[in-house]
Amino acid sequence: MKSLAELEAIRKNTLDQIKMRQSKDGIRVVVGMATCGIAAGARPVMNAFVEELGKRKLADVSVTMTGCIGVCRLEPIVEVFNADGSKVTYVKMDPDKAARVVAEHIVNGRVCQDLTIGAAEAADK
Amino acid sequence: MEFYRAHVLVCGGTGCTSSNSEKIRQEFIAQLNKNKLDKEVQIVVTGCFGLCAQGPIVIVYPEGAMYTMVRLEDVQEIVEEHLIKGRLVKRLMAGDKDHEDPSKSLENVDFFKRQVRIALRNCGVINPENIDEYIAYDGYKALAKALTEMKPEDVIAEIKKSGLRGRGGAGFPTGLKWELTSKAKGSQKYIACNADEGDPGAFMDRSILEGDPHSVIEAMIIAGYAVGADQGYIYVRAEYPIAVNRLEIAIAQAKEYGLLGKNIFGTDFSFELELRLGAGAFVCGEETALITSIEGHRGEPKPKPPFPAVSGIWQKPTLLNNVETYANIPVILNKGADWFTTIGTEKSKGTKVFAVGGKINNTGLVEIPIGTSLREVIYDIGGGIPNGKKFKAAQTGGPSGGCIPASHIDTPIDFETLRELGSMMGSGGLIVMDEDNCMVDIAKFFLEFTVDESCGKCPPCRIGTKRMLEILERITGGKGEMEDIEKLEILSKNIISSALCGLGQSAPQPVLSTLRYFRDEYIAHVKDKKCPAGVCKSMMSYVIAADHCKSCGICARNCPVNAISGDKKVPYVIDQEKCIKCGVCMTKCPFKAIFKNA
Numbered sequence: 131m132k133s134l135a136e137l138e139a140i141r142k143n144t145l146d147q148i149k150m151r152q153s154k155d156g157i158r159v160v161v162g163m164a165t166c167g168i169a170a171g172a173r174p175v176m177n178a179f180v181e182e183l184g185k186r187k188l189a190d191v192s193v194t195m196t197g198c199i200g201v202c203r204l205e206p207i208v209e210v211f212n213a214d215g216s217k218v219t220y221v222k223m224d225p226d227k228a229a230r231v232v233a234e235h236i237v238n239g240r241v242c243q244d245l246t247i248g249a250a251e252a253a254d255k
Numbered sequence: 256m257e258f259y260r261a262h263v264l265v266c267g268g269t270g271c272t273s274s275n276s277e278k279i280r281q282e283f284i285a286q287l288n289k290n291k292l293d294k295e296v297q298i299v300v301t302g303c304f305g306l307c308a309q310g311p312i313v314i315v316y317p318e319g320a321m322y323t324m325v326r327l328e329d330v331q332e333i334v335e336e337h338l339i340k341g342r343l344v345k346r347l348m349a350g351d352k353d354h355e356d357p358s359k360s361l362e363n364v365d366f367f368k369r370q371v372r373i374a375l376r377n378c379g380v381i382n383p384e385n386i387d388e389y390i391a392y393d394g395y396k397a398l399a400k401a402l403t404e405m406k407p408e409d410v411i412a413e414i415k416k417s418g419l420r421g422r423g424g425a426g427f428p429t430g431l432k433w434e435l436t437s438k439a440k441g442s443q444k445y446i447a448c449n450a451d452e453g454d455p456g457a458f459m460d461r462s463i464l465e466g467d468p469h470s471v472i473e474a475m476i477i478a479g480y481a482v483g484a485d486q487g488y489i490y491v492r493a494e495y496p497i498a499v500n501r502l503e504i505a506i507a508q509a510k511e512y513g514l515l516g517k518n519i520f521g522t523d524f525s526f527e528l529e530l531r532l533g534a535g536a537f538v539c540g541e542e543t544a545l546i547t548s549i550e551g552h553r554g555e556p557k558p559k560p561p562f563p564a565v566s567g568i569w570q571k572p573t574l575l576n577n578v579e580t581y582a583n584i585p586v587i588l589n590k591g592a593d594w595f596t597t598i599g600t601e602k603s604k605g606t607k608v609f610a611v612g613g614k615i616n617n618t619g620l621v622e623i624p625i626g627t628s629l630r631e632v633i634y635d636i637g638g639g640i641p642n643g644k645k646f647k648a649a650q651t652g653g654p655s656g657g658c659i660p661a662s663h664i665d666t667p668i669d670f671e672t673l674r675e676l677g678s679m680m681g682s683g684g685l686i687v688m689d690e691d692n693c694m695v696d697i698a699k700f701f702l703e704f705t706v707d708e709s710c711g712k713c714p715p716c717r718i719g720t721k722r723m724l725e726i727l728e729r730i731t732g733g734k735g736e737m738e739d740i741e742k743l744e745i746l747s748k749n750i751i752s753s754a755l756c757g758l759g760q761s762a763p764q765p766v767l768s769t770l771r772y773f774r775d776e777y778i779a780h781v782k783d784k785k786c787p788a789g790v791c792k793s794m795m796s797y798v799i800a801a802d803h804c805k806s807c808g809i810c811a812r813n814c815p816v817n818a819i820s821g822d823k824k825v826p827y828v829i830d831q832e833k834c835i836k837c838g839v840c841m842t843k844c845p846f847k848a849i850f851k852n853a
Contacts, residue, residue: 137396
């Protein structure tokens with residue numbers, strides 16, 4: 131260790147990896163992983179989220195799983211909880227859409243309206 | 256960068272390790288592999304969370320869900336329910352059992368809510384075997400600051416200003432000790448860490464070394480810079496294998512990063528650190544004996560002065576602090592002495608870690624601001640006394656301390672108040688006693704310990720404590736006389752004034768303190784030949800109440816020495832000559848017909 135900068139670099143890098151143990155207020159991505167979700171392909175979706183977040187070093191975003199939300203026909207369903215507690219429900223997800231949600235919603239704060247449950251409902255009518 | 260969606264923290268402290276946490280960790284790895292989650296979920300071994308009574312403990316992030324008393328067969332459920340389906344396994348969660356929704360996060364558990372964790376800041380949070388995680392939580396930042404921005408005298412001034420006092424027991428001002436060592440004459444100086452924790456029931460230092468070894472290492476390097484030493488020794492007992500192992504790993508990592516060695520942070524300051532293992536002699540926790548042992552001699556104390564600050568290891572000026580004292584140093588430099596002085600009381604700043612044990616629900620490790628009342632520790636943090644029993648006294652300071660009776664339960668705990676009460680802060684063991692504890696027996700227990708551990712160098716300790724123990728054995732054996740109580744007091748006075756080291760000088764404290772608050776119990780033992788708590792075996796007997804006895808014979812069948820006889824329709828009787836007072840009959844009797852006659 132020859133300089134403060136070196137120490138700071140290690141600190142930042144490691145903090146990103148372990149941040150989830152302290153941050154309570156970041157964005158939460160919740161993937162429906164009941165039988166219906168898994169059968170519809172929720173696992174690749176979740177992996178895509180994890181991978182994409184890792185690539186962008188978005189360590190304060192957590193990815194968790196949940197059970198069946200009830201609208202099995204729209205699986206895989208992903209809910210994104212914003213820091214303020216409000217949430218957006220995305221339906222019929224796939225890995226590409228997951229990457230889009232990360233880029234547009236999580237990074238830039240623009241909800242992908244066409245992927246939400248509201249859009250799907252409207253299309254059904 | 257590896258990105259995991261969940262971290263599973265498994266406690267690797269001694270408490271949880273002895274209740275199988277290592278096997279639980281392996282089971283998690285196996286279950287994660289089986290479910291192909293090993294790339295998504297990271298397993299991290301941490302130090303002690305403090306809630307040892309509830310161990311083994313597993314915490315799952317990002318939820319911060321704390322699972323307690325986890326058994327091997329629970330692991331599959333946690334993996335399948337929590338990690339795969341995202342449903343918390345509520346039956347394993349900590350917190351209020353009556354409450355509908357168990358508290359999700361550990362910050363909400365009463366046990367943690369009232370604590371202020373400075374020395375234990377990283378215990379249970381980071382992986383102690385990974386220096387990067389320590390650095391991530393501001394580790395080695397204080398060292399960098401000291402070496403690059405502060406002069407040695409600035410560091411000492413900051414520590415002095417913080418009001419930090421030695422956490423090993425006596426409460427000597429740490430900054431003053433640093434200053435004395437820095438001003439002592441001599442080109443070669445040493446830094447030493449006292450990790451020879453020996454009080455029965457105390458495990459604060461062990462938990463810090465196991466959970467956050469780098470905090471001690473960092474502080475010792477800072478101390479070396481402040482007093483002008485280039486070599487340090489950590490004297491740790493060999494009975495702490497996990498702590499020794501983690502220290503070895505931590506020292507190797509610090510060396511690899513150049514935090515130990517030559518030209519640290521590009522300055523001309525160099526520092527080396529070595530471990531010295533103690534063989535488990537209690538006396539080696541005494542500073543002069545510890546130094547003698549580090550030098551390779553038999554661990555025996557020497558008269559003071561000269562103090563170690565003037566003439567310590569190999570007669571060179573030596574700064575010797577306790578583990579917990581060191582663990583506070585980096586935080587003080589990072590957050591400033593002004594911040595530190597806002598915690599604690601006027602004369603005692605900061606926090607103190609206590610190992611709480613005995614008759615208490617939440618056995619474990621707590622860190623509280625100095626000045627917190629005993630009531631808060633026992634009832635709010637400790638969860639009260641099991642089985643609704645009445646609190647009788649708390650013992651602090653181990654074999655050098657004394658007890659605080661129930662009448663003083665609202666006393667704020669600090670160095671001065673405890674001394675006024677005839678006890679001492681000590682290293683932080685806190686043993687809670689309820690109405691079923693006999694105070695004479697407690698005093699006897701601590702004296703047995705001292706007699707065992709006396710190094711034998713000076714007669715007051717070697718012979719005096721033995722004589723005191725003999726008197727206590729007479730009293731608890733039902734053969735005591737009233738003069739015995741006086742003799743105890745005279746002997747105590749003489750030992751205190753004539754023993755060579757601090758351990759001998761304080762050895763009579765448990766007797767004096769129980770005599771002060773529970774003299775009536777001593778008198779009951781001597782005059783009435785009765786042990787009011789029903790502990791001393793010579794003074795109690797088990798009897799069968801004839802009118803309750805249904806002559807079932809269960810007691811007789813279970814008696815290990817065949818002391819019970821009787822027949823159908825005839826009440827059973829215990830032969831008091833044969834009875835060894837084990838109490839098995841009483842627990843086995845289905846009709847509660849057997850009583851303890853104290």
